[in-house]
């Protein structure tokens with residue numbers, strides 16, 4: 374029987390799942406992903422996490438509870454840095470310890486450190502350390518990783534190239550630069566787990582689409598582009614999420630490619646208390662693109678979100694008819 378590796382469907386899963394799943398499967402493991410977030414998972418997460426944690430971390434705990442009795446290993450890497458000279462939110466590096474201290478009777482945890490702050494020289498060692506849990510053959514591990522990388526790159530390229538793809542079941546189609554399309558274009562920004570976890574965000578993407586709008590997300594712009602744009606920012610962006618989202622904002626300011634921007638944040642997020650504010654200031658200072666910040670928590674109600682999305686979409690549509698008739702000075 375093959376080894377079963379459990380991957381919680383939360384946090385950076387939404388960014389890297391094609392890579393991780395493919396890597397373990399190429400090594401012959403059976404990969405089990407937790408169910409999609411639902412009320413039970415959220416409740417389990419809330420029950421098993423310290424109160425101060427942000428909701429995505431609470432949800433992560435719920436996914437671990439969902440998986441723990443069904444797998445031989447849980448994949449919870451200790452992520453410190455995924456890009457050179459950039460750190461990720463500190464919660465990611467403390468995650469394996471948080472889980473081990475909060476949830477009992479866990480299977481073995483693959484908690485290898487991922488730290489590319491100084492360079493990617495240690496990449497091969499890191500991959501070998503992870504792969505060693507499944508196989509002792511160095512060559513097979515590196516070959517499994519090579520194939521997984523190709524899979525991941527193909528997935529990311531498809532998103533940028535405008536192929537119809539899904540990110541964990543959420544259908545997306547990059548039409549951000551298609552000027553012939555009818556319909557308002559809305560960029561939904563935020564950390565990937567806020568944008569693509571449809572239970573957490575109460576299906577915001579679908580709600581916007583049902584208002585005959587075309588939805589974009591930062592992944593469609595791509596890392597290369599957001600890195601280039603982020604260099605125009607006059608300040609220190611040493612957090613990966615900050616670089617990506619500020620780069621996206623500067624791209625939108627330059628290209629004016631959307632009619633509205635919705636930023637999804639979550640209650641208790643230290644990074645967003647700075648980044649969401651920074652993005653909003655940049656957008657308001659340099660463009661007149663309408664901007665809305667939606668902050669979610671475990672008590673967010675669907676009716677309230679619906680009302681905000683509808684009001685935002687109405688406002689964007691009315692601008693076409695009314696804007697020139699209203700004096701900016703009252």
Ligand code: SF4
Nearest residue numbers: 427462464642643644
């Ligand atoms: S970036 Fe914010 S939402 Fe994400 S894990 Fe850190 S504190 Fe939580």
